[in-house]
Amino acid sequence: MNNAQLRKFFDKIKEDRVVFGPAIQDGKTIIKKIDDFRDLKLDGRLPIFSFKRFFLPEKESLFEYVGVNLSKPSERKTQKIALFGVNARDLKSILIYDQVFEKDPWYQERRENILVIGQMSATSEGKWEKIEEDLFEHLSFDIFLARFAPALDGLSPGESTRDSEPKRARISGDNDLTVFSGSVLGREVLENSGYNDFIHIQFSGPVKEKGIDKRMLRIKEKLEKQHDQAIWDRLGARCIECGKCSIVCPTCFCFRIDDQAELGRGRAERDDRSDNQGTRNRCWDSCFYQEFSELSGGHKFLNTTAKKIHFWYFHKFVRIPEEFDMVGCVGCGRCAEVCPVGIDIKEVLKEIEES
């Protein structure tokens, strides 16, 4: 797919979906609503925030209540959107959401309205581990645009590509995108836009044939069986519990459920069925926050910083793998980038591995 075709494809999608994708602002890659095709930057760089909030918004109302009765929120909007240019790491986190929120009606409703268009630019990957050749079959996307040619421009901010080498151009010409479809929807969207030169990839589940990554298994085992308190004490002494890492991490999805009484209704104009009305909301939470494990009476199970960080790692590297055979970290490095005290997950994992 060349640039002109890409543009046509983009415009076609924009006809019935609001499009969000990576763009550059102040030299940084961010995700924003794309109105003008020229704003879209498909260079494979990781945006500062992930695509998490499109799948799991910071706050959503689950129910409206009147008295004790809960009903579906009336103004719930199910806008059709397209995420245009989701990098491979963020695609991996979608796999995790899909599993964790499999039985969640609000998630499912939102998910059905999201068209996922993945992207990969060979040189911008490989920050931690190289993106495997068989990656495609284990990612869930509707459409995937791959640029196998050498990169167009430099490195992502704060990101090193030392250990990655440009992959040789394959399949298509220099700067052209190779197009894959990964779902019926993807196929239809492509065909509707008049583009037919794509390869269909059959999604074969989130788990690779050879199972979960060996190194990750080792880390899981270490965490479970060879707890080294010194690692956590050192981290506990550094971390200031700001919770930034859990906000940027695409695989942090803890939440709390809160009720919010309806404001602004005086006694006179109130619905006379009941004077107790409002919404029940689900909001992002973080295991770094004080109340996270608190019982009434004040007892906290996570009562030290060390315990909180340990809990965070356990979720990603033990509980998620245990439940879904996937690692609960996609290796994006965002947590390290935002950490004000410089805690780098890559180094922590190495420490755990060597403990």
Next chain:
Amino acid sequence: MRNSYQTIPAVITKISPQTDNIKLFRFEFEKKSFKISGDDFIFRPGQFLILSLPGWGEAPFAPCNRLGEELELCVRSVGRLTRKLHSLKIGDKVGLRGPYGNGWPLNDLSQIANSKSSEKKNLLIIVGGLGLIPLRTLILGKKEFLGKDAKIQIFYGAKHPSEMLFSSEYKDWRKNGVDLQLTIDASCPEWRGCVGLVTKLFDAAKVVENARAFVCGPPVMYKSVIEKLKEKKFEEEDIYLSFERRMHCGIGVCQHCGVGNFYTCKHGPVFEYGLIKNTLGAI
């Protein structure tokens, strides 16, 4: 698609004060076609449900009795939701969802009892404070859940005699063959029984033999009780602990109740001791 967070309206049919700040509530579902005795809301002893009062939130509680189409919750007033619940009257409504969690391991217990083998068919219940609540269904339904030959011994510790739950029922329990041993934390004029923490009862009474131990109480209680149980030669696989953790979802998603590899709401609240003894932060 089924919505796990949807609650079912239930009506308060009876309120019996237990102590200064604890009340026993009886509920029936508003919609009569919704059956507790059928498959709609069947719960096993030790499971919990989530009670909702929109505007005041939700919280987990362990049902403590099943009476035909009614169920009972015993609730201490400690915060936002529970204070509101305590202000309600007969005829007022709440929302309920659940039941959640695994409950006490009873299937094989009643099987053992029926198989006439002498193995571990008895039950030692060690509870402190509110910990008695999730065991009451079991105590009241002794015959149904454990078989008629099983013995139940209860070690129950409370701060003060006035804080003892279900005290009006003790006579009936004892008549029913339950060996109920009580203790209070500190001596007071109106108490002539054992004084000291619940572990003291291990020395004050003869511990029932061939028993499994079910333990539930405040977080500080577990370590010392387990020590005592080991002293009395209880095997790890015969010790079961019910945990209390903060909960929001009840279905293993929100992470609030995570303990090591497990979610208290989903894999618990009852854990076999052997399974979690090495789990950091569990006990």
